[in-house]
Amino acid sequence: NAGVMQNPRHLVRRRGQEARLRCSPMKGHSHVYWYRQLPEEGLKFMVYLQKENIIDESGMPKERFSAEFPKEGPSILRIQQVVRGDSAAYFCASSSWTGGPSGANVLTFGAGSRLTVL
Amino acid sequence: AQKVTQAQTEISVVEKEDVTLDCVYETRDTTYYLFWYKQPPSGELVFLIRRNSFDEQNEISGRYSWNFQKSTSSFNFTITASQVVDSAVYFCALLVVAGAQKLVFGQGTRLTINP
Numbered sequence: 001n002a003g004v005m006q007n008p009r010h011l012v013r014r015r016g017q018e019a020r021l022r023c024s025p026m027k028g029h030s031h032v033y034w035y036r037q038l039p040e041e042g043l044k045f046m047v048y049l050q051k052e053n054i055i056d057e058s059g060m061p062k063e064r065f066s067a068e069f070p071k072e073g074p075s076i077l078r079i080q081q082v083v084r085g086d087s088a089a090y091f092c093a094s095s096s097w098t099g100g101p102s103g104a105n106v107l108t109f110g111a112g113s114r115l116t117v118l
Numbered sequence: 119a120q121k122v123t124q125a126q127t128e129i130s131v132v133e134k135e136d137v138t139l140d141c142v143y144e145t146r147d148t149t150y151y152l153f154w155y156k157q158p159p160s161g162e163l164v165f166l167i168r169r170n171s172f173d174e175q176n177e178i179s180g181r182y183s184w185n186f187q188k189s190t191s192s193f194n195f196t197i198t199a200s201q202v203v204d205s206a207v208y209f210c211a212l213l214v215v216a217g218a219q220k221l222v223f224g225q226g227t228r229l230t231i232n233p
Contacts, residue, residue: 042209042223056220091163107221109163
């Protein structure tokens with residue numbers, strides 16, 4: 001029963017290149033979250049997706065960043081024209097939460113993808 | 119707005135000592151959840167505990183215990199008889215039920231247990 005799978009674990013890009021980070025949620029989970037962890041900082045929410053829908057992208061930078069979670073396949077976080085400030089660990093989490101005020105499921109996190117921009 | 123403060127940036131103790139990690143949160147919502155996650159040197163995030171805002175009972179799990187006090191908006195984490203394997207960064211997080219259920223994390227406390 002694999003957990004949340006992220007790849008690549010480490011990615012090096014030069015300024016101006018594109019970075020694509022992939023996340024396969026846990027089996028049975030249809031909710032995916034992306035968080036960014038800058039060096040020596042806590043995690044910051046970026047985007048929340050369900051299959052084929054972006055539910056909340058209030059934490060996404062307005063430019064160069066996009067995310068998708070297609071009907072088939074993993075969720076993708078795409079960063080175009082990377083800059084040095086994009087260097088960070090990007091964590092994906094998934095849950096089976098079905099909504100409503102009654103509670104919150106635990107988010108299961110992947111091991112993270114560490115992006116280094118040269 | 120929600121906020122989580124972990125005032126202790128780094129803590130270093132000798133093995134077998136008890137250590138408490140502080141967490142103070144801010145929210146105007148009455149229904150929320152509090153979490154602790156552990157991030158070992160390998161980098162992944164490991165879930166430790168979830169507590170909802172209506173349950174102020176303290177919880178103990180082996181050498182770990184949690185003290186939730188709504189009166190002071192605190193959710194502190196104590197490790198008893200610490201071990202070297204407890205060395206990690208520990209994050210406290212807040213989730214407000216209303217809305218998209220985004221976790222708000224504190225800055226983390228780096229705990230080093232020395233042999």
